[in-house]
Amino acid sequence: MSVKVRIPTQLRALAGGAGEVQVEGATVGDALKALDAAHPGFGERLFDESGNLRRFVNVFMGEEDIRFLSGLGTPVPDGAVVSVVPAVAGG
Amino acid sequence: MKKGPFVQGLRCRECGRGYPAEALHVCEWCFGPLEVVYDYEAIAASISRQSVAAGPKTIWRYADLLPASPDGAVDLGAGLTPLLRADRLGAELGLSDLWLKNDTVNPTGSFKDRVVSVALTRARELGFKVAACASTGNLANSVAAHAARAGMRSVVCIPADLERPKVVTTAVFGGVLVAVNGNYDEVNRLCAELASEYPTWAFVNVNVRSYYAEGSKTLAFEVAEQLGWKVPDHVVVPIASGSQLTKVAKGFREMFKVGLLDEEPAVRISGAQAQGCSPVAAAFDSGADFIRPVRPSGIAKSLAIGDPADGAYALDEVRRSGGAVAAVTDDEIVDGIRLLARTEGIFAETAGGVTIGVLAKLAASGVVKPNERVVAFITGNGLKTLDAVAAECGPTVTVAPKLEDFQAALGVADWQ
Numbered sequence: 001m002s003v004k005v006r007i008p009t010q011l012r013a014l015a016g017g018a019g020e021v022q023v024e025g026a027t028v029g030d031a032l033k034a035l036d037a038a039h040p041g042f043g044e045r046l047f048d049e050s051g052n053l054r055r056f057v058n059v060f061m062g063e064e065d066i067r068f069l070s071g072l073g074t075p076v077p078d079g080a081v082v083s084v085v086p087a088v089a090g091g
Numbered sequence: 092m093k094k095g096p097f098v099q100g101l102r103c104r105e106c107g108r109g110y111p112a113e114a115l116h117v118c119e120w121c122f123g124p125l126e127v128v129y130d131y132e133a134i135a136a137s138i139s140r141q142s143v144a145a146g147p148k149t150i151w152r153y154a155d156l157l158p159a160s161p162d163g164a165v166d167l168g169a170g171l172t173p174l175l176r177a178d179r180l181g182a183e184l185g186l187s188d189l190w191l192k193n194d195t196v197n198p199t200g201s202f203k204d205r206v207v208s209v210a211l212t213r214a215r216e217l218g219f220k221v222a223a224c225a226s227t228g229n230l231a232n233s234v235a236a237h238a239a240r241a242g243m244r245s246v247v248c249i250p251a252d253l254e255r256p257k258v259v260t261t262a263v264f265g266g267v268l269v270a271v272n273g274n275y276d277e278v279n280r281l282c283a284e285l286a287s288e289y290p291t292w293a294f295v296n297v298n299v300r301s302y303y304a305e306g307s308k309t310l311a312f313e314v315a316e317q318l319g320w321k322v323p324d325h326v327v328v329p330i331a332s333g334s335q336l337t338k339v340a341k342g343f344r345e346m347f348k349v350g351l352l353d354e355e356p357a358v359r360i361s362g363a364q365a366q367g368c369s370p371v372a373a374a375f376d377s378g379a380d381f382i383r384p385v386r387p388s389g390i391a392k393s394l395a396i397g398d399p400a401d402g403a404y405a406l407d408e409v410r411r412s413g414g415a416v417a418a419v420t421d422d423e424i425v426d427g428i429r430l431l432a433r434t435e436g437i438f439a440e441t442a443g444g445v446t447i448g449v450l451a452k453l454a455a456s457g458v459v460k461p462n463e464r465v466v467a468f469i470t471g472n473g474l475k476t477l478d479a480v481a482a483e484c485g486p487t488v489t490v491a492p493k494l495e496d497f498q499a500a501l502g503v504a505d506w507q
Contacts, residue, residue, distance in 0.1 A: 009287040056122035088124040090279035091332020
């Protein structure tokens with residue numbers, strides 16, 4: 001599946017300044033791994049040592065927080081948009 | 092001589108990486124929140140009970156402990172709100188030493204004026220000309236008003252289903268008001284993305300959040316000052332993002348650190364949520380140290396944050412201090428609003444009903460002890476959420492303009 005990943009300001013330097021990167025993957029987790037393969041460095045920024053998403057990283061599949069779906073195992077349809085958004089905001 | 096601010100920079104609360112004191116709120120490495128780092132030794136040398144007492148009757152009397160300069164502050168007079176002893180409410184709840192911090196009387200009717208005054212003062216120092224935010228209503232009012240006062244443009248994003256009074260009391264200030272078809276968490280996410288796209292806008296609770304959040308410390312500062320430079324035994328604080336509760340705890344600690352308190356404070360801190368949005372209460376009950384986000388419902392819209400940014404930190408402060416987090420139903424919220432109004436003459440919005448409802452619950456269960464000195468934070472004005480009580484609050488009777496009619500209808504001739 002071809003997936004568009006939207007990158008927040010804080011990580012754009014890793015992707016040469018790009019705000020969006022096109023990758024392949026069947027799940028959200030696969031797409032983020034593909035992002036790390038294409039632009040090394042994303043992995044250690046998004047995931048902790050145990051391979052879980054860091055506590056202050058939110059990921060959305062389309063409009064939905066993946067914690068309301070199946071987490072990193074959430075399937076991504078072709079053409080889906082996955083957004084990485086810093087969790088620290090609001091209130 | 093111009094003093095302060097005594098800011099050394101920003102530091103990630105999670106991994107400790109340091110950053111300059113700019114418009115940054117998230118660690119570039121681990122996405123953790125950035126906190127303001129102060130030179131406490133220099134503050135201790137500058138601040139005293141006398142210097143505070145001689146300061147303005149606003150939050151800016153505590154400028155030494157805030158991350159912006161009081162000179163040229165964006166100021167509508169937020170802060171130094173009344174701390175009222177609440178014997179009549181206390182008697183209803185079985186509490187002998189209850190106090191209320193009445194933040195309903197701030198310039199735009201909520202505690203948000205504290206954080207916004209700090210945020211926009213810092214934003215202006217950093218050169219921003221546009222003020223923006225994601226809001227559940229109280230913040231919208233405050234950002235629009237302070238931006239108007241400062242001559243800044245404002246862009247305020249709210250959930251489209253917000254209470255009508257909060258829409259009107261934001262729009263009147265003349266900024267751009269964007270109603271978003273979504274809940275607060277969705278508005279918040281939009282603003283987090285907008286902050287990346289519009290780096291010349293100061294989103295008070297996104298890119299300048301590190302400074303903004305510090306404003307809530309003034310609640311703790313004022314309470315201790317108003318109690319004669321002594322801390323209470325227990326405070327009850329509403330939880331939306333968890334930032335206010337976390338900063339109240341920090342505020343008490345800082346006062347000791349800079350010499351404003353004689354003893355190291357040991358304040359029990361309890362949190363109040365509505366059952367329609369109680370992710371922090373749920374984590375407290377289950378023993379979890381992380382917050383599982385929820386989809387908010389119910390009447391307490393000003394607290395309706397399903398994915399609270401500081402939820403885990405608030406939970407930590409509560410547990411460390413020996414407090415609790417509890418949640419109340421919509422009916423209990425309305426009862427809390429009416430109980431507070433009936434016993435103490437304060438009309439609070441739904442968040443105040445949440446606080447009073449939870450206070451009642453914790454008093455009944457013995458978490459809040461009968462003889463503790465307790466302070467409950469009443470953070471927003473009831474005129475903002477009239478609908479919550481409108482159905483139950485109307486004329487007692489309607490009469491013709493005649494003495495006999497009045498007496499027949501009321502039977503109150505023997506009132507003295």
